[in-house]
Amino acid sequence: MNVGLETPKVVRRAPGPFGAGAVKGPAHMNELSDARMQWVSHMHRIRDDQDSRAFAQLFEHFAPRVKGFLIKSGADASLAEEVAQEVMATCWHKAHLFDPARASVATWIFTIARNRKIDVLRKQRRPEPEDLGWGPEEEPDQADIMALQQEAAQLGDAIAELPPAQRELIEKAYFGDLSHSEIAAQTGLPLGTIKSRIRLALDRLRHNMK
Amino acid sequence: MEQKIKHHLTDEILMAYAAGTLPEAFNLMVATHISLCDECRSRLYAFEAVGGEMLDQTPSNVVAMDNGSLAATMALIAGGAQDEVTPVRAEGSILPGPLQDYVGGDVGDISWRSVGMGVKQAILPTSSDASARLLYIPAGAAMPDHGHHGTEMTMVLQGAFQDEDDYFARGDVEVANSDLHHTPVADIHEDCICLAVTDAPLRFKGLVPKIAQRFARI
DSSP: OOTTOSSOOOOOOOOOTTOSSOOOOOTHHHHHTHHHHHHHHHHHHHHHHOOHHHHHHHHHHHHHHHHHHHHHTTOOHHHHHHHHHHHHHHHHHTGGGOOTTTOOHHHHHHHHHHHHIIIIISOOOOOOOOOOOOOTTSOOOHHHHHHHHHHHHHHHHHHHTSOHHHHHHHHHHHSSSOOHHHHHHHHOOOHHHHHHHHHHHHHHHHHHTO | OOOOOOSOOOHHHHHHHHHTOSOHHHHHHHHHHHHHOHHHHHHHHHHHHHHHHHHHHOGGGOOOOOTTHHHHHHHHHHTOOOOOOOOOOOTTOSSOHHHHHHHTSSGGGOOOEEEETTEEEEEEOOOTTSEEEEEEEOTTOBOOOEEOSSOEEEEEEESEEEOSSOEEETTOEEEEOTTOOBOOEEOTTSOEEEEEEESSOOEESSHHHHHHHHHHTO
């Protein structure tokens, strides 16, 4: 790390995933985001105290989900088991890189699992975008963390409320390693229908995030 | 400050990148664009958040881990993190970091091959389901007229180009589909360098480019 070098690095911060401004949600949003805030605190306990009990709970919840994601992506059960273990070990080793003002724990783990899927299942080289230059030394504001985790809870609600036909296509787009054309072939639906349903689903999510 | 990017990535491409279902060449396009574009980076985070929520709340996807799985994972953890090689990247290059990784250096390290009329290209090593290449178009020169079988995305790295409809400067992405026949022309002020990715071979009109195409492995 180049801390202390004479050229100060410009720290850019992209706007959050849901646009500018904190969510002014109803009071019950605080309860809904509680689960997510608890996962955040698990991550901090793993990072700060190497807390294996916190890790065990994280593992119990997320490892079977990661394994399921990998199987849906085409891995057999034993490869999925092995890769899911690696993904969870990465959560421990990279706990200091988790930024709760930028992503929920579920999202962070999803991106780790996705990356391993590309490395191991698709066997592709994975281009790494430039990062924004924020470091672990800048602890984000509690208010920013709360706002982001509440937004994640709100997004979770909005997804749960999607009409089944739309939700199913979003699920196939993420779980199944399928392009839109491959989804068309699998479901027998015309490609245009798939694209428009996904567009409708996204419009609805955007509307519910306002 | 970079000039404002006007032509962005589509939802479909960002969502597929978030899901990890794109061919490598398209991943390279997305990684390169979001290295320059905070707006698309932010949209990508939203698509990744959708993936996170789907992971969290799709009960049909939960598959029990094997017996002894946690202990095996703790043993993996005790074995230490795998060493990761952090790529060395030049600052202030016209090539964003991900492209430097694929070129294996900076602009001077690109192995250009002439494809005629002053136009040069360099094919980048990616998986074969799609292709990525850098294009060098002299200022004011036209690309050969070509149509497309599949999807082609072109992003400007240096200079600018314009086609019949629009003007594309650094960071702008043009998306072309099979129904589009176009003739992009590089802006007169500067030679233009682009990243182009496609999931199908380009077809050029006319005999000579066709043969050239075969030799140039377009």
